[in-house]
Amino acid sequence: MTDFDYCIIGGGVIGLACAYELSQHGSVLLLEKNAHFGAETSSRNSEVIHAGLYYTPGSLKERLCISGKQRLYQFCQEFDVPHQATGKLIVAAESGTEELQRLLNKGQRLGIPLQWLDQQQLRNIEPEVSAYAALFSPGTGIIDSHCYMERLAQQAEQRGALLLKHSQVLSASERDDGWQVAVSSADGTTHIHCSALINAAGLQAQTMARALGVEENQIPDLHLCRGHYFSYQGKSPFRHLIYPLPEKNLAGLGIHATLDLGGQVRFGPDTDYLPAASTLDYRVDPALAAVFASAIKRYFPGLKTQQLQPDYAGIRPKLHTKHETAADFIIHRPSDSPPAVHLFGMESPGLTASLAVGTFVTEMLQKKAQE
Ligand SMILES: Cc1cc2nc3c(=O)[nH]c(=O)nc-3n(C[C@H](O)[C@H](O)[C@H](O)COP(=O)(O)OP(=O)(O)OC[C@H]3O[C@@H](n4cnc5c(N)ncnc54)[C@H](O)[C@@H]3O)c2cc1C
Structure with missing residues (x-):
């Protein structure tokens, strides 16, 4: 007998979304080691709802971004999560127009609405922005990620899920009918039994595996890549999100x-690969202001x-170094263990x-269960 069908390790946005979906089945x-859900990477990001333009064709990042974006807008409407389809401008100097054209063609292939703006058209809508040309992506938006995670948790609980904070998974061992999971909490170490495990531990996913x-x-391999943010003091000079062309290797x-x-502007993130085995240091060095500027x-x-x-910093759990081609998400189901x-x-x-x-x-879990 197991206590639960599914046990999720990690209460960031990915673990919470898994709890919301799996609780229908x-x-x-869900076990989260911190005092709050989403206190790590999920609350240290740009809070942008991306259109899905940049990723390797056919990759999980591309497919899940495009389908996830539509579902996210619907979820926000249905459950009252503050969000706004602000639109985004990708701006380029004259030397970047070929890359802009490539993105425009890609957007057309993927069905992502995009509009080419010349210098004058750009100046009309964003007079403070200086560029030779731009692409306008009306489907890009912003979201209150904290409220989104709260709603995911509430909806999962309404569907019967049990979500626990202050509960750190230490290890798990295989049993005939699933897993025995060792959990450390204020009550000491307890053991629970589940049929399937989901490792959504974010920056600790490799350690947990x-x-x-x-x-x-x-x-x-895990490569930690910090991104810093600076807030802009003053009234926003822009009405849209403004992006330069993406960096090499994404x-x-x-x-x-x-x-x-609230209409405030922040700039970032940069890309700062950390040495192997670094601790998670979220400080922002004020001296970086000059590089940002x-x-x-x-x-x-x-x-x-x-x-x-x-302002703040977040750390990306990258699977590639700065010299390697951008890696995809890896969502892995080992074949030689109980479902995980x-x-x-x-x-x-x-x-x-x-x-x-x-x-x-x-x-993935249901398919395997039927096999
Ligand atoms: C700088 C930056 C900017 C970004 N901007 C955007 C953006 O604009 N738009 C976008 O779509 N995405 C963006 N992202 C990506 C997005 O933030 C992440 O993909 C997402 O937050 C990952 O969520 P997660 O649940 O996997 O990880 P996390 O939020 O890190 O959650 C993992 C959780 O697991 C818990 N945990 C770990 N080990 C254990 C254990 N043993 N027991 C119990 N709990 C454990 C942790 O405490 C943590 O809460 C950005 C990321 C960064 C770093």
């Missing part, structure tokens, strides 16, 4: 300007460096894709 327990006995050759999307739902002034020449204030799914490399667009990831994991 069986009993769910090792603790669950996954073979080393099935665990991808290390990051370039230091862009996003708006929050020089990148931002390429498209916003009116910026004064002193208008930039250190491991989610590795859930960097951007994980927030946008979250509901689609939840469905993907559910289908």
